[in-house]
Amino acid sequence: MKKLSPKFGRYSLLIHFVIWFLILSQFLRIGFFIWQYDEVSWNVIDFLRTLFTGLFFDLGTIIFISICSILYYSIMPNKWIGSVLDKIFVYFFTSLTVFILVFTFFAELTFWDEFKTRFNFIAVDYLIYTHEVVANIKQSYPLPVLIGGVLLLTLIFLFWFYKNQAFTTTFNSKASLKTRISVFILTTGLALFFGFFINNNQAEWSSNRYNSEISKSGIYSFFAAFRNNQMKYVDFYTSIDNDKAFEIVRKKLAAKNAIYSKNNYSIHRKITDSIPSLKNKNVVFVLVESLSGSFLKEFGNKENITPFLDSLAQKSIFFEDLYATGTRTVRGMEAVTLCIPPTPGQSIVKRPDNQNLYTVCSVFKSRKYDCNFFYGGDGYFDNMNAYFGGNGFTIYDRGRGSVLSDQIKTVRNNISDDEVTFENAWGICDEDIFNKMLKVADAQYLNKKPFFNFVMTTSNHRPYTYPSGKIDIPSGTGREGAVKYTDFALKELFEKAKTKPWFKNTVFVIIADHCASSAGKDEIDVANYHIPAFIVNLPEKQNQKITKQCSQIDLWPTLFSLFQWNYDSDFFGKDVLDPKFEERALLGTYRKLVLMKKEKVMILSDQKKQAFYTWNKKDNSLKSIPMNQPFLDETISWYQTADYLFTNKLLK
Incomplete structure (x- = not known):
């Protein structure tokens, strides 16, 4: 130059x-x-x-x-x-x-x-x-x-x-x-x-x-x-009258066994079962890091990196067409605890004033369950400890200290060095966190407490390192090895759990937090929201493959229905096994908000924009189609009401 x-x-x-x-x-x-x-x-x-x-x-x-x-x-x-x-x-x-x-x-x-x-x-x-x-x-x-x-x-x-x-x-x-x-x-x-x-x-x-x-x-x-980490819905997105928005959502969530409260600006309802079950089954819930559906042989993968999960798909309640709500772990946590669509901006897990919300933990607590959250790293990351601790969970992580803050009086248990065989930047390996959960479950069983143990895995994350000699792919060589190791660790979890006296009365739920990648050339890469989900160890006659299109937010309402529980609900999710379940998935980024019904996809964007597409599942492409006003109104309603309820502290 x-x-x-x-x-x-x-x-x-x-x-x-x-x-x-x-x-x-x-x-x-x-x-x-x-x-x-x-x-x-x-x-x-x-x-x-x-x-x-x-x-x-x-x-x-x-x-x-x-x-x-x-x-x-x-x-x-x-x-x-x-x-x-x-x-x-x-x-x-x-x-x-x-x-x-x-x-x-x-x-x-x-x-x-x-x-x-x-x-x-x-x-x-x-x-x-x-x-x-x-x-x-x-x-x-x-x-x-x-x-x-x-x-x-x-x-x-x-x-x-x-x-x-x-x-x-x-x-x-x-x-x-x-x-x-x-x-x-x-x-x-x-x-x-x-x-x-x-x-x-x-x-x-x-x-x-x-x-x-x-x-x-x-x-x-x-x-x-x-x-723009936090975005108020009505300031950035197309909105409609709140009366109309809540009317639409309440109709979508209506069911024979659901009795609404009288407040029209609410989705609170009592879910009742004709034959209510009095028996409490233990629940082990595993939220798996970055487990894309495309990793499973069940969905066409040829690398054989999930042999155990593929075997589980044949002997469980397996969700074949379920979609994550977002692209990050905190978004998945929000979906599976609050059963809520992804509100714009930052996940509720990371927002201020997110304690004492009505979560799935609230349902378990109402039935005298001991609720615990297990994470192999320091739960300070992504505000996880504050969120879970502030919503009824006892914390088990690699951090230090017994109390989270003056406002959150929750016990925080440190996972000690002698309980760790392998650790990387994100925390201890999946085998170690599962072993810690098993040890706590043994104590809960001895104390005759039904338990809900929520485990967040970490091994399927860059740098993709894990204990050597466990699988046939060397540690640190890439995503495929990390996926296969997580699959191996899950197999070990089940083999050890089967030897426990509490196993027969325990249901295992496994689902991904999000996909390994969500990027594509279109506004939303729909295929990269497709994740697997399993409900394992219910009576064999209940095992089935659910082909209905659904969302992460539907997982717990479906399980509670299988348990035949009566409970209060502020959840946007529904029982997928209900014959009248209307197939749909709610997903997005921190700025794009999506309602998908079969192949129809409506995307709301900030600056009050919207676009309507048809999705070609074969090549994962979106093709623009003329706007459909009722579809748009419904899309707006899901997200506007979810944002309204949280910002007005009506999910407390």
Whole structure:
């Protein structure tokens, strides 16, 4: 590149820095294009629009990054320009900023590898939980090589600045008052323009999700997600009158055995069974990390990585067409505890004031169950301990301390070192957490307490490491090995449980929290929400394969029906085995909200937009179809009422 003209004077280094950032960002953008070459739209207009949209957002990003430098250059007196203090300040902060940005570009590559998106709310969460994330990076990537590469590239870029005399010109040029004021006003004006008038969502111009994601600037997207972690439904989405919304949902949830409360702005109802069961069966509930339906041979996988789960599908109540509500563990936890559609923004598990809600634990507690939550890592991560502890569970995790907070008086039991055989960044291996649960279940049985034990697994997560010698795939080599190890650990759990005196009276429920990946070229990649679910160890005559399309939120209402329990319900889920069950699934991202009925898919987006599609299951594609108002009203109703109930504290 040619040297920049000396006329840039005092701002020469800053101009070099801006141009360097814009060029490197476009190289990264083109790299993502090549990475997803078979998924992106290579139409010339689409390609150019992606690059120019990206350039626009990169410009906004570098304006915000440079604003402090502009301020410094604007107020530094001419007589101090080129002084030792000036040189130290400029050299240090330029080097530090270049290092951070190069590291960020590397981070974007690893983030794309995992999630196929630019930085979003997941990246915001990861910034909060630095221990797990740093440990995960250390165990997943060669950190010395990574840091060394970042340092080397930083030195190369700084050397380019030096060779182009950017530093020399900056330290030997004065700036007039007129120039200082002009540059400061221009920069501040652009910053205000991007801050108040440009929304990150405006980068999502394409029907091809990959083109839209590549159009974004990662850093800009990160701070946009940071600002929008919580989104009030009526402010961002198309809404209807609350009376109408609740009327629609109450009709959808109506059943012969459901008696509603008189409050029309409520879905609270009493579920009664004609032959109520007085017997309490123990329940072991396993929420499996990232268990996509596509991993199972039952759904066409040829790698034989889930032999045990495939065998369970033949001797259990197996859900063949069930969909996760979201793309993260906390979203799955929200679905299986509250039986609620995915409200926009952050999961309820991570929101303030989420204690004392009416959850499935409330149903078990009403029948005198001992309820426990088991997690192999530190349950501080993703606010899990505060949520489960604040909603009636006793905590078992690898954290420290006996009480969560002054507000949450729940016992927190530490899993001790002598109970651990293997541990990585995310926690102890699945075998170890299952063994801990078995030990607690033995004590519960001796104390003659029926139990509801909720176990969250961790092994099927990057860095995909697990105890060696357990399966025929070496530890740390990839997702397939982690899936097969989790399957192995589940088999071990059942073999050990079968020897226990409490086994015959215990039902095991297994379901994924979400799929291993949810990214695709369309607005919503429907196939990547398909997950398996099993209810195991009920009387053999009840075993069956349920082919109805349903959701995570339907799992517990179905099991409670099988138990023939009378209970109070604030759940949006229904008994799938009811002959009148209307097939549908509710799913989404933290911004997209979806109602799917068979092949029809309605998507609500923020900025009060909506789109209607037909889904081709064979090639997992969405095709736009004319809007259907009743379908749209129903979609709105599910999400508007769910948000209304939580924000108005009516789920307490």
